[in-house]
Amino acid sequence: MGVILEKIISVIDIGSNTVKLVIYKYKNGKLIPKYTQSIYLRLFNYLIKSNSPHGEKLIISKKGISKTKEVLEHFKKEVDEYKPDKLIAFATYVIRVADNKDEFLNEMKDYFDIRILSEQEEAYYSAYGALLNINLESGIICDMGGGSLEVCSVKNNDIEHCNSYPLGTLYFKDFFPDGILINEEGARNKIRKFIKKPSQNFETMVGVGGSIRALSKITHKKKIEKTVLDKTLNKIKNMTPNEISEKYMISERRSETVVSAALAMSELMNIYGCKTLYISKYGIREGIILKLLLNGEKP
Structure with a gap:
């Protein structure tokens, strides 16, 4: 035993x-x-x-x-x-x-x-946590918080390059007066200003963070095809946070940021050529715990 x-x-x-x-x-x-x-x-x-x-x-x-x-x-x-x-x-x-x-x-x-946490630590621990939940041989892991967006590439099951950008959900509030998206192209341009198309495409993206997890409550899916994500974005982008909250049983505070998350994931999938978004139930908290514990480091 x-x-x-x-x-x-x-x-x-x-x-x-x-x-x-x-x-x-x-x-x-x-x-x-x-x-x-x-x-x-x-x-x-x-x-x-x-x-x-x-x-x-x-x-x-x-x-x-x-x-x-x-x-x-x-x-x-x-x-x-x-x-x-x-x-x-x-x-x-x-x-x-x-x-x-x-x-x-x-x-x-x-x-x-x-x-x-440094930018690299935040991105790495989040990706490490996501990989504890999602088996990803090759792809992109994105953690969208309120202030920043962390992006890591994964190849052969290893976390390779990680970057952090000032593209959290709360940085998009100027595009959402009264909680409704009014300038989608401006929001997409903001993302493209920081993140350029890589030399190769990645089939799969894994999303981390509370606003991204809220998408699974709207779609009732943990695996979301790009076409489904775009249809979902088109459906919710003209709804108020209160309408989203009532229809999909999401807290109103989270409803204030879920459209930003959907838009960001849509544009990131365009940039990286991803066809499928998996939503991880694990993220930075689980990653930092298990990495520190497994390595015997002191918190």
Whole structure:
């Protein structure tokens, strides 16, 4: 009889759109979520320009720091109840680009020690997590968060090149006054400005992230053909977030970003020549846990 390894692991994920707590049971190499809580803090909206003697800076506002502290104080109480064996707290794009990131980390240290992931780490861990759920020999993995879009190419089951772009769902809000898409070509051009067509096509794309996962609720599919995705986009792009929420049983906050995600995946599939989009239930949280655990690294 094999050795049964069982641990309780807590993850705090501070993103541009949501701040999330997930508590997993890790048993025999598998992660089983026991408790999940997401707070739509929209930290991205608290990322503001500030003038200083050294020029203009991009900072998380005092209100944004205060709001995050409130969330983490609540999360700490939840975590303390579960008494996890391991705890991983990390932040991504919105804190990474903030010039006052050190102040932010210092304000949060009474609750958690937070690790800021680099662009490469964010992209790699997300792709690693996706590959735990989707068997992909060759293709593209895209993780679309609120602030950034991570893209990794996979060949022979190995993650090769990873890049991060300022193309998160919240960067497209100017194309959505009142929540309805009014300039589709402008949004597509914004993506093409950053991402150029590669020398070879990839048949398959894997999508990661909450806004992309919402597409599976709309289509009732985890494997979405390009033609189906485009039909879905044409159907929802003229709907308000409230209409999308009511019809497809998606939270209204998520409904505010699902059209951006559908449009981005459509254009990325055009760029990379992909015919099929698979939606992964795993992503950066599962990737960072299992990579750190399997490698014996310390969170």
